[in-house]
Amino acid sequence: MAEIKIVVADITTLNVDAIVNAANETLLGGGGVDGAIHAAAGRGLLAECRLLGGCRTGEAKITGGHLLPARYVIHTVGPVWHGGSQGEAQLLAAAYANSLKLAQEYGLRSIAFPNISTGVYGYPADKAAVIALQSLRATLAQCPAIDTVILCCFSEQAALLYRSLAAADS
Template identity: 50%
Template structure:
């Protein structure tokens, strides 16, 4: 058995998987976009655990990941990762975005997570070019799956908008 990669167009807060990924900010206190949607739908339990993490380690650095409960969401956990703000590609943005995916997957492995759903990290207000972000995401996930073929049963890419969905659909032809 090897990991199945799937593509979904929709709202990540509705996905019933072991864990969903939150494109968080370094404060971990919620924000706009997917981050705000996850905090609103999941309720106060997520924020409470994020505050505990902040108090212990001072937030979450760009490219790193932390895990909390999923509160009222249909998932069991939320893995929060902080993507880079696009600054023209001159400040290690590509490397940092790849680190987001790799660190989320490593955390999933540590916690025995078998099904995981990713949003489009950094492509909203952080302005990472969508096509490049999709290619980096798929590359990072495929590299992880190649070195850990039986670690996870399914990894989903959940695209809220049409543009990201079409980009992933094109990149994943023959895989989904």
């Protein structure tokens, strides 16, 4: 099964087969990770995203990496937090799982994820981290092509949360 690595880094600088973009439903750029990826990838990414017709929450779509070191960008839309009673956990798990399945479909070996939905979408970081790790582990069993998954955290505090949860599960 794939190795899960937890790092603090700028996801746009990672040399992996694909990085995951925590996108909005339009796929046309936004703030946070989404804005950073679009800025680093250049105008070609936006042009390609315009052809995709958006993306529903929990689903994933793929584009080229354009000016990024990553060959591909997998765009997924995580849920906005509404207190946990509107299917947010299932949608967040689906965002991780569908991104992995798309990477498998394209024969990709390495993929990096940001902390989906924990920024402006307001998902509590501790709850999101549990779902991310559970979804990744469950889905990786169906994705033999993938040998490296990177959880790319925006802060050391976020990385510590993931590391403590990963250690408790092993």
